[in-house]
Amino acid sequence: xxxxxxxxxxxxxxxxxxxxAIKGVILSINPSARILDLGHQxxxxxxxxxxxxxxxxxxxxxxxxxxxxxxxxxxxxxRSLLYVEVNGHRLLVPDNGCxxxxxxxxxxxxLKLAEPRYWRQPVSATxxxxxxxxxxxxxxxxxxxxxxxxPEVSQWARLELPAPRREGxxxxxxxxxxxxxxxxxxxxxxxxxxxxxxxxxxxVGEADVSLRVRSYAEAERGAVVALVSSADxxxxxxxxxxxxxxxxxxxRTPVVVIQDA
Amino acid sequence: xxxxxxxxxxxxxxxxxxxxAIKGVILSINPSARILDLGHQxxxxxxxxxxxxxxxxxxxxxxxxxxxxxxxxxxxxxRSLLYVEVNGHRLLVPDNGCxxxxxxxxxxxxLKLAEPRYWRQPVSATxxxxxxxxxxxxxxxxxxxxxxxxPEVSQWARLELPAPRREGxxxxxxxxxxxxxxxxxxxxxxxxxxxxxxxxxxxVGEADVSLRVRSYAEAERGAVVALVSSADxxxxxxxxxxxxxxxxxxxRTPVVVIQDA
Amino acid sequence: xxxxxxxxxxxxxxxxxxxxAIKGVILSINPSARILDLGHQxxxxxxxxxxxxxxxxxxxxxxxxxxxxxxxxxxxxxRSLLYVEVNGHRLLVPDNGCxxxxxxxxxxxxLKLAEPRYWRQPVSATxxxxxxxxxxxxxxxxxxxxxxxxPEVSQWARLELPAPRREGxxxxxxxxxxxxxxxxxxxxxxxxxxxxxxxxxxxVGEADVSLRVRSYAEAERGAVVALVSSADxxxxxxxxxxxxxxxxxxxRTPVVVIQDA
Numbered sequence: 001x002x003x004x005x006x007x008x009x010x011x012x013x014x015x016x017x018x019x020x021a022i023k024g025v026i027l028s029i030n031p032s033a034r035i036l037d038l039g040h041q042x043x044x045x046x047x048x049x050x051x052x053x054x055x056x057x058x059x060x061x062x063x064x065x066x067x068x069x070x071x072x073x074x075x076x077x078x079r080s081l082l083y084v085e086v087n088g089h090r091l092l093v094p095d096n097g098c099x100x101x102x103x104x105x106x107x108x109x110x111l112k113l114a115e116p117r118y119w120r121q122p123v124s125a126t127x128x129x130x131x132x133x134x135x136x137x138x139x140x141x142x143x144x145x146x147x148x149x150x151p152e153v154s155q156w157a158r159l160e161l162p163a164p165r166r167e168g169x170x171x172x173x174x175x176x177x178x179x180x181x182x183x184x185x186x187x188x189x190x191x192x193x194x195x196x197x198x199x200x201x202x203x204v205g206e207a208d209v210s211l212r213v214r215s216y217a218e219a220e221r222g223a224v225v226a227l228v229s230s231a232d233x234x235x236x237x238x239x240x241x242x243x244x245x246x247x248x249x250x251x252r253t254p255v256v257v258i259q260d261a
Numbered sequence: 262x263x264x265x266x267x268x269x270x271x272x273x274x275x276x277x278x279x280x281x282a283i284k285g286v287i288l289s290i291n292p293s294a295r296i297l298d299l300g301h302q303x304x305x306x307x308x309x310x311x312x313x314x315x316x317x318x319x320x321x322x323x324x325x326x327x328x329x330x331x332x333x334x335x336x337x338x339x340r341s342l343l344y345v346e347v348n349g350h351r352l353l354v355p356d357n358g359c360x361x362x363x364x365x366x367x368x369x370x371x372l373k374l375a376e377p378r379y380w381r382q383p384v385s386a387t388x389x390x391x392x393x394x395x396x397x398x399x400x401x402x403x404x405x406x407x408x409x410x411x412p413e414v415s416q417w418a419r420l421e422l423p424a425p426r427r428e429g430x431x432x433x434x435x436x437x438x439x440x441x442x443x444x445x446x447x448x449x450x451x452x453x454x455x456x457x458x459x460x461x462x463x464x465v466g467e468a469d470v471s472l473r474v475r476s477y478a479e480a481e482r483g484a485v486v487a488l489v490s491s492a493d494x495x496x497x498x499x500x501x502x503x504x505x506x507x508x509x510x511x512x513r514t515p516v517v518v519i520q521d522a
Numbered sequence: 523x524x525x526x527x528x529x530x531x532x533x534x535x536x537x538x539x540x541x542x543a544i545k546g547v548i549l550s551i552n553p554s555a556r557i558l559d560l561g562h563q564x565x566x567x568x569x570x571x572x573x574x575x576x577x578x579x580x581x582x583x584x585x586x587x588x589x590x591x592x593x594x595x596x597x598x599x600x601r602s603l604l605y606v607e608v609n610g611h612r613l614l615v616p617d618n619g620c621x622x623x624x625x626x627x628x629x630x631x632x633l634k635l636a637e638p639r640y641w642r643q644p645v646s647a648t649x650x651x652x653x654x655x656x657x658x659x660x661x662x663x664x665x666x667x668x669x670x671x672x673p674e675v676s677q678w679a680r681l682e683l684p685a686p687r688r689e690g691x692x693x694x695x696x697x698x699x700x701x702x703x704x705x706x707x708x709x710x711x712x713x714x715x716x717x718x719x720x721x722x723x724x725x726v727g728e729a730d731v732s733l734r735v736r737s738y739a740e741a742e743r744g745a746v747v748a749l750v751s752s753a754d755x756x757x758x759x760x761x762x763x764x765x766x767x768x769x770x771x772x773x774r775t776p777v778v779v780i781q782d783a
Contacts, residue, residue, distance in 0.1 A: 076737020215337020476598020
């Protein structure tokens with residue numbers, strides 16, 4: 001059953017006829033496919049943002065679901081298109097690394113899409129999501145063996161999110177992602193922090209954050225707080241407010257945790 | 262059949278991996294669940310807006326559909342999560358009153374979610390939509406008897422939209438909702454107005470509205486008009502224009518109807 | 523199977539309870555209907571934009587799918603609502619021409635919706651999408667013969683996108699559509715251009731574009747390029763940038779192709 005579910009993640013925007021065309025192509029090949037939108041507002045060509053988005057979403061899906069990802073700054077170049085199986089998840093993606101942080105230790109199976117018989121003809125120079133990824137997803141959802149798509153490959157682009165670095169009693173990280181609420185999700189893992197018993201201070205850009213809570217609402221409305229997010233990442237938030245605006249922070253703003261001895 | 266339909270209404274934004282994670286959790290438990298987006302642009306933590314949204318949408322659905330609502334300023338506090346049956350509709354909601362105007366006279370059945378066996382473990386402190394509401398919805402869609410979710414309760418938060426008040430020949434109300442077109446939907450019911458035969462004037466903030474029509478297009482393009490909306494509420498609109506911008510009005514702007522004797 | 527798929531295209535916005543109400547009405551009549559969002563961000567009442575959107579999306583769908591289009595500046599006037607079969611596609615649309623460029627030579631079958639037994643009662647004056655188009659779509663998805671909806675008609679509104687005109691060695695066209703990336707899609711067909719061997723220059727408003735590529739990524743990052751889009755239209759883009767902002771262009775900005783002798 002999950003084999004017939006196809007999810008879509010793109011940078012096309014909600015207003016785009018391109019997403020609609022992809023849906024049409026899929027249903028033309030498999031009218032029973034169950035199409036699910038994951039998100040169409042990845043910032044244009046931002047593979048790093050796509051990587052964070054996929055890492056935050058794909059692990060929650062059951063195996064068998066087919067995830068189509070169209071964030072593709074290299075369309076029209078020689079970059080490959082890939083079929084990937086990683087930790088039971090199946091993705092169809094441009095070879096730009098946006099999926100590589102899903103690996104987490106296990107070996108993925110990666111095929112290069114090379115069989116035009118499963119593509120829409122003629123293949124345009126600018127819209128491989130519609131002409132290659134969508135029809136391949138539809139064929140897979142009908143039960144096509146992935147083996148048929150092309151040769152297995154052992155090289156692919158890797159995109160790692162920046163890792164924090166420790167220096168004395170400090171951890172230097174940065175903002176990875178600003179969510180819709182203005183919460184700042186950093187690249188510092190909750191498990192890297194000292195235990196709650198040990199005090200620490202946080203600097204986000206030039207601003208100090210000293211209040212540590214388990215959830216936003218523990219603090220009073222409007223307070224700036226630090227907490228460990230539902231994805232085990234250090235997060236800086238304003239209870240019922242917008243931390244990005246308040247602290248003038250955005251993606252890549254430095255975040256320093258100073259742990260007292 | 263409608264038992265397998267799960268709708269989602271959140272304040273997470275269209276760009277959010279959080280909505281995607283909720284979809285993944287639901288499909289992990291019930292791969293046959295049919296997920297339907299209602300809206301993800303409730304303004305952050307705005308339970309009043311959520312209440313208007315739900316009152317405008319839920320009554321049109323058939324009974325049996327499961328509606329998950331994640332607008333949850335109290336996540337992490339002692340507020341409960343509820344299963345509600347109201348007028349045949351089934352909702353999973355934080356106990357913040359966003360559903361209570363759906364009651365309209367009938368007694369709802371309300372259970373407090375208290376059985377962690379139907380939750381995702383571990384439950385995070387900040388994302389009960391993913392960890393509690395989504396898995397409970399999925400289990401219900403598989404046929405779980407709601408009885409199993411927790412004890413019935415008789416107290417819950419109530420959130421009433423502001424009621425208009427009558428004073429002499431005036432009705433004092435306010436703007437409840439500004440739609441995507443800039444139409445101002447007020448809290449004054451069409452049935453509270455004098456009949457069309459009797460003239461009345463309307464003030465929206467400092468602006469006067471004197472033209473009353475049955476539909477936008479009865480007036481000429483650009484005219485400011487008052488009409489009774491498809492939900493029986495007094496609405497102020499500009500034919501093919503934006504009334505909120507034109508009249509500098511927004512949610513809570515006072516609206517006064519002056520009925521001539 | 524495609525008969526139970528109903529797509530929705532509206533100008534209601536993503537934040538709208540109106541779209542949710544339409545979904546509820548459809549499922550109330552056919553709980554098995556498979557609802558697919560195509561787009562809800564058609565600019566308000568912009569039938570020309572809707573026409574371009576539909577022409578870019580509908581042809582990719584399999585026959586049998588039912589497409590509901592609610593972009594309806596004339597709601598409440600005497601404009602008709604139509605059932606249309608065109609090139610195998612089935613649409614339910616206000617009679618405002620938004621679908622007419624789908625015809626491309628073949629004769630469409632057009633019925634005027636005239637049988638209130640398939641409508642939601644009472645029909646509001648301002649929301650025919652919910653009260654007429656949605657329930658009619660649901661009945662069709664259950665297998666209702668379109669014949670039953672009303673009389674066949676031979677007159678309907680036509681909306682043609684502006685055609686380019688040739689003058690000496692120039693083609694004068696305009697920007698039809700600006701996509702989410704800021705790419706400028708013009709009304710000049712790729713097949714009207716001289717072959718790649720013959721040089722030409724392009725003016726977009728006051729700006730010159732001289733670099734012609736097959737796909738965005740052939741040029742260096744930030745370069746302004748012209749290419750033939752995946753829909754065979756001349757397109758002006760900035761590789762990994764925003765051409766609309768860079769060239770200060772928008773819908774209706776003149777575009778001139780000067781073909782050298």
